[in-house]
Amino acid sequence: MSHASYELKAVARERVGKGSSRELRRNGLIPAVIYGDKQAPIAISINTNEITKRIHAGGFMTTVATIELDGKKISVLPxxxxLDRVRDFTMHVDFLRVSANSQVSVQVPVHFVNEEKSAIKTGAVLNIVRHEVELHCPASDIPEAITVDLAGLKVGDAIHISAVKLPKGVTPVIADRDFTIATIVAPAAGVAEEEEGSAEA
Incomplete structure (x- = not known):
């Protein structure tokens, strides 16, 4: 499941706009917004170092957090x-209000296991089509990742979403087709595909 929940302290913002945001950042704070759950958005500010640490710790977008604001605690999902393109500095964060019954859509990373038990061991190439898959899931039970087992796969095999065992209550956002997550290709084909991709880029 997702990373352990954490708590952030926030202060309500009375002023919004570029000037106010710049002033906040000079004072070590980041402007943010809490929205959703059929309630009015709340403009807040949070500590820059604390939120940056959470972003770089991994699992930020799939972990429900608690924001303490004016003595109240609000469950949210980033x-x-x-980020500032030059300085890699956090500029703004949007949080979605969630409850125990909330259903959310999140991008969940894909992890591959047992490469040594597949044709990859003898030189084949794992061609990853999707590094992340968007899933519908309960806000209280977001998977940290989905796992694809490569054991026994040969050159030419493809892994579709239907072959992945998802946790109970979790479904793909794309429901109209059995989309491909990865394929096993011969070394020459893998190199050719990479070269074509580079040329297109």
Whole structure:
């Protein structure tokens, strides 16, 4: 399941806008917004170092947090954040209100296991089509990752979402087709595909 929940202290913002945001950042704070659950959005500020540490710890977008604001505790899921392109500095964070019954859509990373028990051991290449899969799941039970078992796979095999065992209550957002997550290709084909991708880029 997702990483352990954590708590953030926040202060309500009375002023919004670029000037106010710049002032906050100079004082070691980041502007943020809490929205959703059919309630009015709340503009807040949170500690820069604390939120940056959480972002870089991993699992930020799939972990429910608790924001303490004016003595109240609000359960939230990070939905977006902006970084300064030059300084890798956190500029803004959006939080979605959630409850025990909330259903959310999140991008969950894909982990591959047992490469040594597949054709990859003899030189084949794992061609990853999706490093993440968007899933519908309970906010209280977000998977930290989904695992794809490569054991026994040969050159030419493809792994589709239907082959992945998802936790109870978790379904893919893309429901109209059995999409591909990865394929096992011969070494030459893998190199050719990479070269084609580089050329297109």
């Amino acid at each position: 939905k977006d954040y902006q």
